[in-house]
Structure formats: structure tokens, C-alpha cells
Amino acid sequence: MAKDRKKIEFQKLGELPPMVQSLRSMAANPTGSWRTLKPVIDPANCIQCTICWKFCPDAAIDWVDDNPAINLDFCKGCGICAEECPKKCIAMVKEGK
Amino acid sequence: MKKVMMGNHAISYGATLSRVQVISAYPITPQTQVVELLSEIVADQKLKAEFIKVESEHSAMAACIGASSAGARAFTATSAQGLALMHELLHWAAGARLPIVMADVNRAMAPPWTIWTDQNDSLSQRDTGWMQFYCQSNQEVLDSVIMAYKVAEKVLMPAMIVLDAFSLSHTYETVDIPDQALVDRYLPPFDFKYKLDVNDPHTYGGLTTPDWYMEFRIKMHEAMDQALVEIKKEAVEFEKVFGRRYDPVEPYMTEDADIVLVTSGTAASTARFAVDQMRRKGKRVGNLRVRTLRPFPFADIREHLKNAKKIAIIDRNISYGYHGIFAQEIKSALYGHSKAPVFNFIAGLGGRDIFPETIMNIVADVKKMKKPEQDLYWVEVKR
Amino acid sequence: MVEIRFHGRGGQGTVIASKILADAVSKEDKYVQAFPQFGVERRGAPVFAFIRIDGQPIYNRSKIIAPDHIIVVDPSLIDAIDVTEGLKKGATILINTGRKPKEFKGLGRGFRIFTIDANEIAVKYKLGSKAAPIVNTAILGAVPRIFDFVKLESILEAVRDGVPVNPDDNVAAAREAYESVQGV
Numbered sequence: 001m002a003k004d005r006k007k008i009e010f011q012k013l014g015e016l017p018p019m020v021q022s023l024r025s026m027a028a029n030p031t032g033s034w035r036t037l038k039p040v041i042d043p044a045n046c047i048q049c050t051i052c053w054k055f056c057p058d059a060a061i062d063w064v065d066d067n068p069a070i071n072l073d074f075c076k077g078c079g080i081c082a083e084e085c086p087k088k089c090i091a092m093v094k095e096g097k
Numbered sequence: 098m099k100k101v102m103m104g105n106h107a108i109s110y111g112a113t114l115s116r117v118q119v120i121s122a123y124p125i126t127p128q129t130q131v132v133e134l135l136s137e138i139v140a141d142q143k144l145k146a147e148f149i150k151v152e153s154e155h156s157a158m159a160a161c162i163g164a165s166s167a168g169a170r171a172f173t174a175t176s177a178q179g180l181a182l183m184h185e186l187l188h189w190a191a192g193a194r195l196p197i198v199m200a201d202v203n204r205a206m207a208p209p210w211t212i213w214t215d216q217n218d219s220l221s222q223r224d225t226g227w228m229q230f231y232c233q234s235n236q237e238v239l240d241s242v243i244m245a246y247k248v249a250e251k252v253l254m255p256a257m258i259v260l261d262a263f264s265l266s267h268t269y270e271t272v273d274i275p276d277q278a279l280v281d282r283y284l285p286p287f288d289f290k291y292k293l294d295v296n297d298p299h300t301y302g303g304l305t306t307p308d309w310y311m312e313f314r315i316k317m318h319e320a321m322d323q324a325l326v327e328i329k330k331e332a333v334e335f336e337k338v339f340g341r342r343y344d345p346v347e348p349y350m351t352e353d354a355d356i357v358l359v360t361s362g363t364a365a366s367t368a369r370f371a372v373d374q375m376r377r378k379g380k381r382v383g384n385l386r387v388r389t390l391r392p393f394p395f396a397d398i399r400e401h402l403k404n405a406k407k408i409a410i411i412d413r414n415i416s417y418g419y420h421g422i423f424a425q426e427i428k429s430a431l432y433g434h435s436k437a438p439v440f441n442f443i444a445g446l447g448g449r450d451i452f453p454e455t456i457m458n459i460v461a462d463v464k465k466m467k468k469p470e471q472d473l474y475w476v477e478v479k480r
Numbered sequence: 481m482v483e484i485r486f487h488g489r490g491g492q493g494t495v496i497a498s499k500i501l502a503d504a505v506s507k508e509d510k511y512v513q514a515f516p517q518f519g520v521e522r523r524g525a526p527v528f529a530f531i532r533i534d535g536q537p538i539y540n541r542s543k544i545i546a547p548d549h550i551i552v553v554d555p556s557l558i559d560a561i562d563v564t565e566g567l568k569k570g571a572t573i574l575i576n577t578g579r580k581p582k583e584f585k586g587l588g589r590g591f592r593i594f595t596i597d598a599n600e601i602a603v604k605y606k607l608g609s610k611a612a613p614i615v616n617t618a619i620l621g622a623v624p625r626i627f628d629f630v631k632l633e634s635i636l637e638a639v640r641d642g643v644p645v646n647p648d649d650n651v652a653a654a655r656e657a658y659e660s661v662q663g664v
Contacts, residue, residue, distance in 0.1 A: 010309070013312050013315060013316070016309070016312055016313065016316060017291065018194040018253050018291070018316055018320065019192065019193050019194040019253075019291065019301065019302070019313070020192075020301065020302050020303055020305050020313060021291060021299050021300070021301050022299045022300035022301075022303055099506065101499065101502045101503045101506045101512065101514070212519065212520070213518060213519070233541075262518075263515070263516075263518035263519075264515075264518070264541050265541075267515060267516060267518065268513060268514070268515040268541070269498075269499050269502050269512075269513070269514040269515065270502070270511075270512060270513050270514075270538075271502075271506040271511070271512060363541040364541075366539045366540075366541045367539065367540055367541045367542055369539045370539035370540040373539075448518060450542045450543050451542060452542040452543075452545075453540055453542065455542075
């Protein structure tokens with residue numbers, strides 16, 4: 001899926017769809033700025049079990065070359081991946097350090 | 098093909114001919130036979146549809162919402178407490194603009210426990226954004242299901258076919274089952290522009306701020322206005338194909354009538370019979386049947402009541418602390434347009450019979466009065 | 481317009497009888513409306529069914545309180561309830577019994593009474609069980625013999641279409657009933 005980041009704005013009633021419907025998915029709405037803690041994966045201990053990928057509520061973990069990769073444009077820093085990781089190899093690191 | 102059938106089976110045949118793709122329903126008296134026959138038709142593979150058994154009416158509507166969102170033609174049927182349990186999801190179906198069609202067999206609300214007819218169940222859902230069609234014969238019930246899909250899918254609003262418990266649901270009469278080929282010609286397959294699509298994922302019904310919420314409500318309201326236009330158009334189209342016509346309102350001998358009754362459901366049918374009897378005695382009485390309550394046909398109501406000297410509205414429902422709900426609607430349509438006094442009669446609640454004599458007595462009472470002395474009159478009650 | 485009330489007991493097929501009669505009448509392109517007593521039914525309890533027949537569309541949708549005729553599917557009801565309640569003068573009464581019509585004079589004056597032993601016919605054709613024979617198709621066979629709103633052929637056709645099992649036996653029972661009505 002192409003991640004079109006262009007912000008879409010309505011001006012008039014006629015431009016609206018009939019029902020509330022997200023436009024081009026959440027890809028158009030980067031939420032990385034919400035984050036205060038950042039997940040950092042220790043690749044040495046990762047067993048590629050895919051649990052973090054499955055549990056991420058925002059689908060902000062991609063699977064790249066058989067390994068999980070956090071998409072920081074969208075990760076809100078909720079820490080669910082770190083909590084669920086069976087190897088405890090995801091650390092939540094304070095942003096801005 | 099003509100067949101003698103109960104009103105409930107007329108619903109099932111209407112849904113089958115409409116080639117519904119998903120049926121999800123929970124049985125409740127007096128609706129049970131609707132679901133019974135549909136489940137047999139699906140099991141016999143005479144209709145290619147998913148029949149989803151659920152544990153409640155709330156879930157039945159939830160399943161219909163899911164199915165309709167995926168672009169399937171979805172159907173359900175319920176009654177009274179079952180409809181009340183669906184309430185939250187009725188708003189959801191309409192707000193999500195899903196053209197689901199359901200049948201509601203009008204059954205009075207409990208307590209006290211009851212299974213007989215009145216309109217308080219469907220009228221309690223008046224403001225959920227569902228079209229409402231009140232039927233007076235089994236033929237109309239079958240035809241209305243087909244027509245409702247046509248209109249609903251054009252304007253993307255859901256529709257409710259309403260019929261009286263027992264007086265229609267369990268009454269056998271001859272119904273002409275239209276040919277499938279004709280129905281197919283009249284009702285094309287549902288092609289939903291906004292259906293769920295894994296290749297183009299969207300979130301639906303998400304948080305909408307005060308900035309735009311009202312605009313979505315305008316869209317729903319305008320869709321309902323458009324629905325009225327479509328209902329009138331389809332009345333003509335349907336007649337062309339099937340030879341039967343259903344307008345939003347049905348006037349009977351109203352043009353020269355001094356007293357015009359306003360009725361709905363099977364009471365309207367009996368009122369028409371009573372009008373014939375009274376006309377034979379030289380009484381200038383007419384009947385205006387309201388078939389479509391939502392969208393509300395303001396202009397038609399005004400047009401057909403403009404010559405009436407007195408108007409008598411019979412409500413098989415009650416808004417406690419107010420008066421009858423149809424009366425409330427009709428009066429609002431007439432405000433500033435008519436000087437005729439409006440009398441409101443509450444009759445037939447909880448399945449109490451409305452006889453031709455009941456209606457003739459109402460007319461006799463109205464004849465005696467210059468204007469109403471009370472906001473409402475209870476008909477044939479123990480005092 | 482003709483309005484008829486059926487009297488039976490829950491489980492005897494009284495409502496089905498009214499429905500099959502409606503089918504038969506509909507085949508002759510008349511207008512018809514058949515309905516049960518609205519409500520809950522219990523096996524063995526007295527039940528009613530109603531039918532309206534007319535040459536024009538039927539708009540009256542209220543219950544029938546003053547029937548033109550009655551059909552008594554279960555004769556034991558005659559002692560249990562007032563089967564002639566609201567019945568019009570000159571009405572025809574059809575009773576399922578082996579007794580003679582004149583034995584029912586107690587029902588009141590001004591009625592035409594006919595009897596048919598539908599139980600015996602039903603047992604003969606093995607419809608239902610001996611203890612609880614299904615009598616409705618036999619009774620329907622008697623209807624065209626005494627009323628002119630429906631023909632025997634239409635009844636037989638409707639019986640054939642309307643019964644779930646043994647259509648031939650049911651049709652034969654109806655035909656025999658047509659020949660066996662007493663009081664004609």
C-alpha cells in the first residue's frame with residue numbers, strides 16, 4: 001500500500017463521503033509525534049517470533065528482511081511490543097536522549 | 098404465481114425474491130415464521146445466502162451491519178422487545194449509510210407482557226434514520242421488501258417494513274408471487290461503492306469532531322429527502338413492472354369528504370371498509386392512509402387534507418404525556434396550512450380489535466363536536 | 481361476503497383446515513382471508529379459526545364476531561363452550577360427529593344443521609392415530625356439499641397441495657366425506 005502522506009482537507013459538504021470513512025487509511029496521519037518512549041529492538045536476542053508485529057495496535061511494526069522494524073513515523077510508543085516480547089529484547093527508551 | 102400465505106411468509110418470499118445474500122435474525126413471536134421459512138429456503142439451496150444464527154437481536158443487526166459493509170444485501174426481521182434491543186445498532190446502520198432492510202412485526206411493548214399488535218415498537222425507532230413503511234396487506238408486505246431495497250440502495254439509508262402482528266403476520270390471504278426474472282429486472286444486484294475492500298483499507302465510523310459531525314447529519318437528512326423522491330419514482334416504476342402501486346400516502350374518497358380519517362397499518366384497511374359502509378348511507382367520509390412515516394410526506398398530507406372540514410387521526414400507539422404519534426406528525430404538517438380541527442383517537446393498543454363499528458363510532462363522535470374538547474380520546478376503554 | 485368460524489381443539493389441525501379452505505377458494509379466483517384466533521395455542525384447549533370469502537377485495541381486518549356459519553371440528557366443545565355465540569340467524573352449522581343432525585336441536589332455532597363423521601373416515605384412511613385422528617381434510621370434503629362458495633374439485637386440489645403426508649388418502653377421505661354428509 002502506498003503511503004500517501006498528503007493531508008486531505010474538506011472545504012464543503014459536497015466533498016464528504018456519505019459516511020465517516022478514513023481517507024487513504026491512517027497512512028495519511030503520522031502519529032510518531034505522540035511518542036515519549038521509543039521501542040528499540042536488540043537484534044542479537046530477537047528470535048523473529050512475530051509477536052511484536054502481531055500485537056502492535058497501530059500496525060507500526062513492519063517485517064523487513066525476516067526481522068521486525070519499528071516504523072517511527074507511526075509508532076505512538078505505547079510499549080505493548082516490549083511488554084509482549086517473550087525474549088524481553090525490546091527496550092522503551094526515552095525520546096530526546 | 099398466486100399462493101395463499103401468511104404475512105410472515107410474504108416477508109420471507111419478498112426477501113428471497115430480492116436475492117438477499119446475508120440473513121441474520123433471532124426468532125420472536127409474532128415474527129418467528131419469517132425466519133423459519135427463510136432458513137428452510139436457504140437450507141434447500143433455493144436462495145444462495147448466508148444464514149447467520151445469533152444469540153440476540155443486537156447481534157442480528159450487528160451481523161447485518163458487517164455484511165452490508167462488505168457489500169452484501171442484508172436482511173433481518175424482528176418485533177417489539179427485539180427491536181428495542183437493536184436500538185443502538187439501528188443508529189449505527191443508518192449513520193454508516195448501510196441499506197439494510199428489515200421487517201418489524203408490530204407488537205406492543207411489555208410490560209405487561211403481550212404478543213399482540215400496536216405501533217409503539219416501531220415508532221420508538223422513528224428518529225434512528227430508518228425509512229418506515231406501514232403495510233395493510235400481505236401483497237403489500239412482499240412488494241415492499243423488494244421496493245425497499247431499490248430505494249435504500251439508491252440513497253444509502255436502511256428501511257423497515259412494518260406490519261401488524263396477527264392481523265397480517267398470521268393472516269392467510271392470496272398473494273401474487275412475482276416472477277424472479279421480473280424482480281431481477283426491477284432490482285439490480287447491490288453494488289456498494291463504499292464496501293470494505295482489503296486492497297483499499299479504510300476505517301469506518303471513526304471519531305468525528307464538532308467541526309464535521311453536523312455535515313454528516315445534513316447528508317443523512319438530505320438522503321432521506323431524496324428517499325421520498327425515489328419512493329414516488331419507484332411507485333411508478335414498480336407499477337410498470339408488477340401492476341401494483343404504492344404511494345407514500347393513499348387517499349380514499351377524501352376529495353369531497355367532510356370528515357377525513359387518517360390511519361395506518363391494518364386499521365387503515367378496516368377504515369376503508371368502514372368508509373364504504375358510511376358512504377352507502379350518504380355520509381361524506383374519507384380515509385387517508387399513511388404508508389410512509391419516514392421520510393415524512395409533508396406535501397402529500399397537506400394536499401389530501403386540504404378540503405377536509407374535520408380530521409380524525411386514529412393512532413394505534415401512544416406517546417405518554419403527549420398524544421398519538423401519527424397525530425403529532427400530521428398536526429405538524431398541517432400547522433399554518435389548515436384550519437380544520439384535528440381530533441386524535443387512541444385505539445387498538447395491545448392488539449385490541451379495531452372493528453368497522455369502532456371507526457364509525459369515531460366518525461359519529463367527531464360529527465357531534467365543533468372542535469376537540471380534549472387533546473386525545475381513548476377509544477372503547479373501560480372507565 | 482361469507483364469514484365462517486371454525487371450532488376445534490389445539491392440535492386437531494383446525495387452523496390448517498381454514499388455510500386449506502382458503503387455498504381452495506383462492507383457486508376459484510375469489511378473495512379470501514383466513515386467520516387463527518390471535519394468540520397462544522395449547523394442545524387440547526378450545527381454539528378458533530376464521531375465514532372470510534368474497535367476490536371483491538376484503539378490507540375488513542377485524543375479528544369475526546357474528547359469523548354466517550360455523551364448523552365444529554370437535555363436538556365435545558358443544559357442551560364446553562357456546563359455539564353459537566354471535567351466530568347469525570339462518571346460519572349453517574357443520575358438526576363432526578356420528579350422530580344425526582336432529583340430535584343437535586338444542587343449539588337453537590333457525591339454524592341448518594349438518595353432520596359428518598370425520599373421525600370414522602379419518603380412522604378408515606389411517607389419517608393420524610386411532611386415538612387422535614387428523615380429521616380436517618375429511619371435514620373439508622363436506623364443505624362443498626352444503627355451501628356454494630367452493631367446489632369439491634377445488635377442495636381436493638387444495639387438500640392434495642396442503643397436506644404434508646399421504647395426499648391420496650387425504651383426498652379419498654375428503655371425497656368420501658362429500659358423499660357422507662347427513663342432513664342434506
